[in-house]
Amino acid sequence: MLPTIAWRGRYVIMIDQRKLPGQEVYVRCRTYIQAAQAIEKMVIRGAPAIGIAAAYGVVLGAMSLRGETGRSMARDFEKVFRRLERTRPTARSLFWALERMRAVYERTREAGLRAIRAALLEEARTIEREDAETNRSIGRHGQALLRDGWTVLTHCNAGALATAEYGTALGIVRAAVAEGKSIRVLADETRPFLQGARLTVWELDRDDIPAVLITDGMAGWMMRRGEVDAVVVGADRIARNGDTANKIGTYSLAVLAKENGIPFYVAAPVSTVDPAVADGGGIPIEERGPEEVREIGGRLVTLPYVEVRNPAFDVTPAALITAIVTERGVCRPPYEKSLRP
Amino acid sequence: MLPTIAWRGRYVIMIDQRKLPGQEVYVRCRTYIQAAQAIEKMVIRGAPAIGIAAAYGVVLGAMSLRGETGRSMARDFEKVFRRLERTRPTARSLFWALERMRAVYERTREAGLRAIRAALLEEARTIEREDAETNRSIGRHGQALLRDGWTVLTHCNAGALATAEYGTALGIVRAAVAEGKSIRVLADETRPFLQGARLTVWELDRDDIPAVLITDGMAGWMMRRGEVDAVVVGADRIARNGDTANKIGTYSLAVLAKENGIPFYVAAPVSTVDPAVADGGGIPIEERGPEEVREIGGRLVTLPYVEVRNPAFDVTPAALITAIVTERGVCRPPYEKSLRP
Numbered sequence: 001m002l003p004t005i006a007w008r009g010r011y012v013i014m015i016d017q018r019k020l021p022g023q024e025v026y027v028r029c030r031t032y033i034q035a036a037q038a039i040e041k042m043v044i045r046g047a048p049a050i051g052i053a054a055a056y057g058v059v060l061g062a063m064s065l066r067g068e069t070g071r072s073m074a075r076d077f078e079k080v081f082r083r084l085e086r087t088r089p090t091a092r093s094l095f096w097a098l099e100r101m102r103a104v105y106e107r108t109r110e111a112g113l114r115a116i117r118a119a120l121l122e123e124a125r126t127i128e129r130e131d132a133e134t135n136r137s138i139g140r141h142g143q144a145l146l147r148d149g150w151t152v153l154t155h156c157n158a159g160a161l162a163t164a165e166y167g168t169a170l171g172i173v174r175a176a177v178a179e180g181k182s183i184r185v186l187a188d189e190t191r192p193f194l195q196g197a198r199l200t201v202w203e204l205d206r207d208d209i210p211a212v213l214i215t216d217g218m219a220g221w222m223m224r225r226g227e228v229d230a231v232v233v234g235a236d237r238i239a240r241n242g243d244t245a246n247k248i249g250t251y252s253l254a255v256l257a258k259e260n261g262i263p264f265y266v267a268a269p270v271s272t273v274d275p276a277v278a279d280g281g282g283i284p285i286e287e288r289g290p291e292e293v294r295e296i297g298g299r300l301v302t303l304p305y306v307e308v309r310n311p312a313f314d315v316t317p318a319a320l321i322t323a324i325v326t327e328r329g330v331c332r333p334p335y336e337k338s339l340r341p
Numbered sequence: 342m343l344p345t346i347a348w349r350g351r352y353v354i355m356i357d358q359r360k361l362p363g364q365e366v367y368v369r370c371r372t373y374i375q376a377a378q379a380i381e382k383m384v385i386r387g388a389p390a391i392g393i394a395a396a397y398g399v400v401l402g403a404m405s406l407r408g409e410t411g412r413s414m415a416r417d418f419e420k421v422f423r424r425l426e427r428t429r430p431t432a433r434s435l436f437w438a439l440e441r442m443r444a445v446y447e448r449t450r451e452a453g454l455r456a457i458r459a460a461l462l463e464e465a466r467t468i469e470r471e472d473a474e475t476n477r478s479i480g481r482h483g484q485a486l487l488r489d490g491w492t493v494l495t496h497c498n499a500g501a502l503a504t505a506e507y508g509t510a511l512g513i514v515r516a517a518v519a520e521g522k523s524i525r526v527l528a529d530e531t532r533p534f535l536q537g538a539r540l541t542v543w544e545l546d547r548d549d550i551p552a553v554l555i556t557d558g559m560a561g562w563m564m565r566r567g568e569v570d571a572v573v574v575g576a577d578r579i580a581r582n583g584d585t586a587n588k589i590g591t592y593s594l595a596v597l598a599k600e601n602g603i604p605f606y607v608a609a610p611v612s613t614v615d616p617a618v619a620d621g622g623g624i625p626i627e628e629r630g631p632e633e634v635r636e637i638g639g640r641l642v643t644l645p646y647v648e649v650r651n652p653a654f655d656v657t658p659a660a661l662i663t664a665i666v667t668e669r670g671v672c673r674p675p676y677e678k679s680l681r682p
Contacts, residue, residue, distance in 0.1 A: 021644055155558075186650075189634070189642070191532060191556040197635075197643040205644055212648045213634055215532040216558040217496075217590025221655035224592060249558025251565060252597055259596045293530070293554055294538075296637045301530070302538040303362055303546055307553045309527075314562035 004049050004161050005056070007125065010063070012056040014044045017161060017195075021202040029053075032061035032080050039087040039094075042193065046162020047236045047272060048131050051097030054084045055124035058101040062117045073113070077105055089284045090245055090313045092237040096271045097127050131164035134269045137327035138168055139175030142232070142267055145323070145330065146172065148181040150229035153219060155188045156247035157199035158234025158267060168267040169232040170200065172325065177209055184210045186228060188219055190247060192292040192310065216249050220256040231257045235268035235324075242318030242335025243280030244268075248311055254320035263322040270326045273339050280315035288312050345390050345502050346397070348466065351404070353397040355385045358502060358536075362543035370394075373402035373421050380428040380435075383534065387503020388577045388613060389472050392434030395425045396465035399442040403458045414454070418446055430625040431586055431654045433578040437612045438468050472505035475610045478668035479509055480516030483573070483608055486664070486671065487513065489522040491570035492553075494560060496529045497588035498540035499575025499608060509608040510573040511541065513666065518550055525551045527569060529560055531588060533633040533651065557590050561597040572598045576609035576665075583659030583676025584621030585609075589652055595661035604663040611667045614680050621656035629653050 003026070005014040012035060016025040027043050029035040035057030038044055044053045061080030068076060085098055104123045108116045146152060152173055156162075159170035166174060176183050185204055190196035197213055204211040214222065222228050231253050237245040244250075244266050257264040277283055290308035294300055324331045324339065331338035344367075346355040353376060357366040368384050370376040376398030379385055385394045402421030409417060426439055445464040449457045487493060493514055497503075500511035507515060517524050526545055531537035538554055545552040555563060563569050572594050578586040585591075585607050598605040618624055631649035635641060665672045665680065672679035 022641065188558070189532065191530065191558060194642055201643050201647045205647070210648070212650055213643055214650050215589070215634055216556070217529070217532060217588075217593060218650060218652060218655075220593030220596060221589060221652060222650070224655070247558075248556070248562060252558060252561030252593060255561060255597055255600045256593055259600075293556055297640055297642065299638055299640070300363070301535055301638065302542050302554055306542045306546070307551070309553055309555050309559060309563070311559060311562060314559075314565070 004164065005044060005052055007056055012053070012060065014038060014053065016043050017045055017199060018042060020198050029060065031064060032057045032083060035060055036083050036087050045195070046157060047091035047093040047234065048163040048168070048269060049161070050088060050091050051093030052124070052128045052131060052164055054087070054094050055097045055101050055127045057084045058098070059117070059121050059124050062113070062120050065113060067113065074109070088286055090236045090286045092272050092274045100127060128164045131269065132166060134327040135163050135166040135168055135171040138267050138269070138325050139166065139171035141329050142172030142265065142325040143175035143179055145263070145265060145325070146176040146181060146183060146230060151184045151186055151227060153186045153188070153222065153228045153231045153253070154200060155196065155233050155250055155253055156190045157195040159200055159203045161199045161203055162234060168234045168269070170203070172232055172267050173209060174207065184212065186212050186214060186222060188216050188249065189213060190249065191216060195247070219253055223256050223260040223262055228262055231262060231264045232267055235266050235272050236313055237277070237283050238266070238268060238273045238324065238339070239277040239279045239283060240273065240275065240336055240339065241279045242321060242324060242333065242339060243283070244316045244318070244321060244324070245280065245283045245285065245313045246316065248314050251314040251316045254316040258320050264320060266321055266324045268324065268326060270328060270341070275341070280317065283315055285314070286312040345505065346385060346393055348397055353394070353401065355379060355394065357384050358386055358540060359383060361539050370401065372405060373398045373424060376401055377424050377428050386536070387498060388432035388434040388575065389504040389509070389610060390502070391429060391432050392438030393465070393469045393472060393505055395428070395435050396438045396442050396468045398425045399439065400458070400462050400465050403454070403461050406454060408454065415450070429627055431577045431627045433613050433615045441468060469505045472610070473507060475668040476504050476507040476509055476512040479608050479610070479666050480507065480512035482670050483513030483606065483666040484516035484520055486604070486606060486666070487517040487522060487524060487571060492525045492527055492568060494527045494529070494563065494569045494572045494594070495541060496537065496574050496591055496594055497531045498536040500541055500544045502540045502544055503575060509575045509610070511544070513573055513608050514550060515548065525553065527553050527555060527563060529557050529590065530554060531590060532557055536588070560594055564597050564601040564603055569603055571604045571606060573606045573608055576607050576613050577654055578618070578624050579607070579609060579614045579665065579680070580618040580620045580624060581614065581616065581677055581680065582620045583662060583665060583674065583680060584624070585657045585659070585662060585665070586621065586624045586626065586654045587657065589655050592655040592657045595657040599661050605661060607662055607665045609665065609667060611669060611682070616682070621658065624656055626655070627653040
């Protein structure tokens with residue numbers, strides 16, 4: 001199984017997703033600040049994986065406290081939660097996991113630091129374990145949508161590396177392959193961070209699932225030429241009406257899939273649905289630094305001072321989404337109804 | 342004026358477009374084979390510029406012949422034309438320029454090598470000069486389509502570097518700016534070759550026209566957010582019905598522009614229209630080597646053995662094109678009629 005993230009007693013270890021596939025380097029986070037920085041700098045990325053990293057970040061924060069009680073402890077915990085909350089704004093899983101951790105802290109805060117720590121660690125482990133189970137359920141439901149011999153276009157990496165294990169979009173592919181279907185994945189390279197070229201290609205190769213790499217601008221033409229049977233992507237946040245924030249470029253794929261009569265599926269745990277957000281207009285979209293666009297692998301590809309836009313996500317309107325696959329099943333429009341808890 | 346390509350008496354010189362903007366390096370071609378290789382390896386690219394390079398390639402070929410006459414000379418010229426014709430398959434300008442050069446050769450073949458050479462050089466110079474004039478006419482007609490304060494999205498580089506000078510798509514922007522309009526260019530980086538990040542940004546910066554760089558996957562989202570007023574691109578080959586081959590990714594932009602109610606303009610000389618091709622299905626699409634997708638600037642970004650697709654162009658159906666701007670004016674649908682010679 002892929003080593004996205006693991007708890008190791010006194011620290012959390014994660015594979016450095018900025019360095020794959022050239023180098024398999026592991027990063028150890030021994031403090032909650034290191035965990036927050038790992039999320040910000042995209043050592044770890046992918047909504048569910050970020051949520052798990054943040055949960056362990058809270059555990060690390062709790063471990064760093066020394067015998068405080070009462071108001072001082074409450075203030076310190078608040079600092080930990082606030083720091084982890086402001087790492088990345090778009091992925092719902094981050095806030096969802098932190099809300100779960102906060103609830104556990106609130107429930108155990110009178111029990112003493114030792115008990116709080118144990119309960120927080122137990123909750124973080126549960127979040128991780130449930131995510132693995134959730135992905136297998138998503139795969140089981142979603143694989144029925146894919147037919148033997150199909151080519152599935154995917155964007156970014158919604159695979160094992162984006163989750164505890166197995167993946168959401170790639171979990172559906174894995175489950176279809178496990179059912180004996182022959183599935184080929186067309187992977188968008190996904191600039192600027194190249195999650196498709198670096199991560200999706202790498203993890204599919206490890207599982208012997210055929211992958212073909214294209215640049216992002218080729219996806220539409222592949223659809224037009226009849227070389228794509230379905231598009232399957234993950235999600236960072238889903239509004240109540242089904243509008244879906246996902247890696248920048250996803251909206252374009254959805255428009256192109258509609259134009260070409262190709263089904264467009266979103267695969268994500270129910271926890272990705274934000275009950276506080278009615279539609280896509282309410283989802284905050286992270287804009288990252290210009291160097292990600294100006295550089296590739298640390299090397300400048302344009303003028304050093306050129307103005308850049310770098311929205312990390314876009315919002316695909318629910319009307320362009322054929323179905324949203326969660327651990328509960330295949331949800332069809334209207335999503336207000338089918339996604340309701 | 343930008344030094345895309347120039348004749349220097351015994352050789353042709355061109356700026357190495359693979360190295361911009363990091364290095365301004367010039368390549369001298371002293372033989373027709375060097376000129377052919379410069380086209381193949383994309384030292385020079387852009388349909389009109391390729392046509393000019395091929396025309397000078399014929400001149401270099403003629404200069405290498407030594408006193409032959411009759412059948413032996415005909416065979417040698419045939420070899421030169423064939424070599425230059427098989428450099429790149431999609432751009433109509435290449436074949437159009439070679440047809441003009443071939444007609445001059447046929448007309449002067451009885452006049453002796455010296456006269457043939459002089460006539461071929463004169464024709465190559467004419468092709469270059471006419472291209473510069475053509476682009477200014479395209480600019481003059483096309484600028485009327487752009488309003489003061491607009492943001493124009495472009496793809497690849499259809500600028501001075503793609504032509505003798507001034508550019509087609511960017512010629513329209515230049516002409517609008519010359520009219521006193523404030524125009525901002527949103528430049529797709531245009532993977533795999535990064536013509537947008539490397540060439541469009543560089544030449545607009547030299548002309549003090551504001552440019553903002555985005556990755557290809559961001560274009561759709563920028564349209565959706567209302568941040569694009571028009572899309573203007575070049576063309577490599579246009580069928581009689583208006584179907585347009587251009588850099589891979591163009592088709593996607595056209596679909597996204599339609600979805601968002603944004604005008605989509607093609608700017609190209611009339612010579613881009615291929616009278617032998619009824620519709621886009623008849624346009625040959627070059628598929629280039631896998632290393633362009635696997636690598637960026639010579640550095641591997643994925644697994645070295647991953648399977649890759651690399652179509653260098655796609656075809657935008659005429660129905661998605663608001664207008665095609667040529668040196669004759671703004672052509673509207675139906676293009677069978679408006680593009681007719």
